[in-house]
Amino acid sequence: MSSVLNLQGNHACALAAIAAGCRFYAGYPITPSSEVAERMSLELPAVDGIFIQMEDEIASMGAVIGASLGGAKTMTATSGPGFSLKQEHLGYAAATEVPCVIINVMRGGPSTGMPTRPAQGDVMQARWGTHGDHPIIVLTPWSVEEVYEQTMRAFDLSEALRIPVVVLIDEVIGHLVESVDMARFKAVKPVERKWADSKKQGFQPYAITEDFVPPMPRPGDGYRTHTTGLTHAESGFPTQDPETGQRVISRLLDKLEHHNKLVESVEQTDCEDAEVVIVAFGITARAAQSAIALLQKAGIKAGLFRPITLWPFPDQSYASATRNARLVLVPEMNAGQLIVEIERYQKDGTSVVGLNRYDGEAIAPQQIVNKVKEVLQNA
Amino acid sequence: MSEIQIRFSGSGGQGLQLAAKILASALALEGRSISMSQSYEPTSRGGLSRSDLVVDSSAGYPLVTEIDYLIILDQLAVENSTGMIKSGAAVIVDNERVDAPPPGEHKTSTLPLVQTAREVGNIRAANVVSLGAIVGISNICAQKSLLQAIHDTVPSRFVDLNLEAFKRGYALVSANREEDPHLTAVS
Numbered sequence: 001m002s003s004v005l006n007l008q009g010n011h012a013c014a015l016a017a018i019a020a021g022c023r024f025y026a027g028y029p030i031t032p033s034s035e036v037a038e039r040m041s042l043e044l045p046a047v048d049g050i051f052i053q054m055e056d057e058i059a060s061m062g063a064v065i066g067a068s069l070g071g072a073k074t075m076t077a078t079s080g081p082g083f084s085l086k087q088e089h090l091g092y093a094a095a096t097e098v099p100c101v102i103i104n105v106m107r108g109g110p111s112t113g114m115p116t117r118p119a120q121g122d123v124m125q126a127r128w129g130t131h132g133d134h135p136i137i138v139l140t141p142w143s144v145e146e147v148y149e150q151t152m153r154a155f156d157l158s159e160a161l162r163i164p165v166v167v168l169i170d171e172v173i174g175h176l177v178e179s180v181d182m183a184r185f186k187a188v189k190p191v192e193r194k195w196a197d198s199k200k201q202g203f204q205p206y207a208i209t210e211d212f213v214p215p216m217p218r219p220g221d222g223y224r225t226h227t228t229g230l231t232h233a234e235s236g237f238p239t240q241d242p243e244t245g246q247r248v249i250s251r252l253l254d255k256l257e258h259h260n261k262l263v264e265s266v267e268q269t270d271c272e273d274a275e276v277v278i279v280a281f282g283i284t285a286r287a288a289q290s291a292i293a294l295l296q297k298a299g300i301k302a303g304l305f306r307p308i309t310l311w312p313f314p315d316q317s318y319a320s321a322t323r324n325a326r327l328v329l330v331p332e333m334n335a336g337q338l339i340v341e342i343e344r345y346q347k348d349g350t351s352v353v354g355l356n357r358y359d360g361e362a363i364a365p366q367q368i369v370n371k372v373k374e375v376l377q378n379a
Numbered sequence: 380m381s382e383i384q385i386r387f388s389g390s391g392g393q394g395l396q397l398a399a400k401i402l403a404s405a406l407a408l409e410g411r412s413i414s415m416s417q418s419y420e421p422t423s424r425g426g427l428s429r430s431d432l433v434v435d436s437s438a439g440y441p442l443v444t445e446i447d448y449l450i451i452l453d454q455l456a457v458e459n460s461t462g463m464i465k466s467g468a469a470v471i472v473d474n475e476r477v478d479a480p481p482p483g484e485h486k487t488s489t490l491p492l493v494q495t496a497r498e499v500g501n502i503r504a505a506n507v508v509s510l511g512a513i514v515g516i517s518n519i520c521a522q523k524s525l526l527q528a529i530h531d532t533v534p535s536r537f538v539d540l541n542l543e544a545f546k547r548g549y550a551l552v553s554a555n556r557e558e559d560p561h562l563t564a565v566s
Contacts, residue, residue: 006407006415031421115421143441176441177403177415283442290440365440 014039020155026063091130117360274303389452394506414441486561511548
């Protein structure tokens with residue numbers, strides 16, 4: 001039988017979660033993410049996993065954290081308004097370093113917005129939706145195949161680094177059906193959590209280790225542990241001591257910096273000598289990919305910089321990709337969010353221009369081509 | 380193979396998503412690569428609904444930009460496709476539900492798609508009558524593949540109805556081809 005499947009993005013997400021070892025899903029269905037929950041409800045019982053539809057998004061995020069502390073690989077899926085509700089517990093997962101994967105299939109906003117229409121309005125919410133200085137990883141697939149790949153990777157990063165990972169998908173990619181060759185995923189081995197195996201006497205659940213990732217105590221192994229959203233010392237118990245607070249929060253934030261090579265993931269197309277670099281993710285990057293081919297035909301040196309890992313933003317790769325650029329165009333299906341991050345790295349001689357659409361339709365390749373030509377003509 | 384872009388459009392509840400799904404399934408049987416996307420309203424009935432297929436994409440862009448084959452089963456879907464129809468495209472509109480087809484340099488044919496579904500026994504089969512018309516015009520896949528896809532996709536109690544709807548849609552094209560030279564493949 002052929003290994004090529006006609007697969008929907010949301011279904012790819014569910015299948016990848018199962019392949020990565022996810023055995024617990026709690027959620028509250030919401031368009032356009034509902035097919036993730038639907039598919040998980042079919043797949044999980046078949047692998048002795050647990051699917052639970054909770055009373056709301058807050059409770060489902062709580063259940064995901066609890067199950068992860070209990071030793072399971074866990075996931076939930078939602079969209080804009082539901083993602084807002086998950087933020088409180090998302091911060092708790094970041095602070096307590098509980099691995100979990102959150103799928104956000106973006107729809108039009110603000111508030112309940114346009115439920116069936118695509119948008120990319122959660123760029124900043126994914127980074128800063130929960131309060132306080134917290135580490136988070138956000139991945140942005142641009143195809144059904146990459147939804148599968150990046151969902152698996154989300155589990156691997158989450159388990160390896162003890163950090164919540166958000167997979168940020170737009171409605172177009174979530175509902176898109178593409179022919180995907182599954183053969184390459186057969187041999188992929190998921191990453192497993194680093195469990196504590198040190199002496200039980202004097203165990204420190206949040207000890208500062210060389211790799212900044214403290215091993216987790218496995219329930220039943222007999223370690224004494226304590227989990228709290230309050231700022232906690234290496235012992236796991238709350239502290240208000242300034243020196244300790246500074247030290248433990250620094251360790252939490254340094255963890256991502258230390259593992260930057262593992263976390264960063266970008267794709268660059270023809271950026272080396274590009275005068276025009278388009279920065280885009282998700283379906284908008286697919287449009288940009290088509291657009292650079294059209295621009296190159298018209299004699300314009302155009303390239304595409306695609307941050308697959310959107311947060312932490314891959315600043316050094318971005319700087320290198322745009323070193324020869326006169327124009328950086330940032331098309332996004334929102335009123336200008338990613339561009340705010342890009343502007344932080346703006347240098348003399350390069351103009352940064354946005355192309356924004358928030359009417360519930362995707363940005364088309366020709367729109368990007370037209371915008372580039374318009375800006376170059378007026379320069 | 381060169382890229383082909385197909386759109387089924389109308390109002391919510393006319394089975395437009397299913398039509399594209401059946402065609403995608405038939406094309407998969409023949410080893411063709413597809414991208415299928417859609418747009419619909421939060422309501423389960425009414426409002427603009429469309430389902431798009433890009434077959435054998437050359438540029439890697441999964442959404443339609445220049446439609447080769449377009450089905451319109453309701454007037455409210457006309458505006459949404461205007462400006463995206465390729466010059467020379469085959470546009471098929473329903474004779475009851477579409478009064479003003481999209482203007483432009485394409486080949487428009489008006490066919491009794493809904494009426495044919497009614498004759499087959501269920502007005503909701505207009506989607507599969509349309510599929511018959513699309514396959515009849517474009518020869519995009521073998522009839523056999525499409526009949527198999529119907530078997531694989533629709534609930535068993537509706538298989539016979541849909542097979543009949545498909546054949547009648549296909550026959551509509553061959554019966555009208557002499558009078559209507561528009562009912563030919565897009566070159």
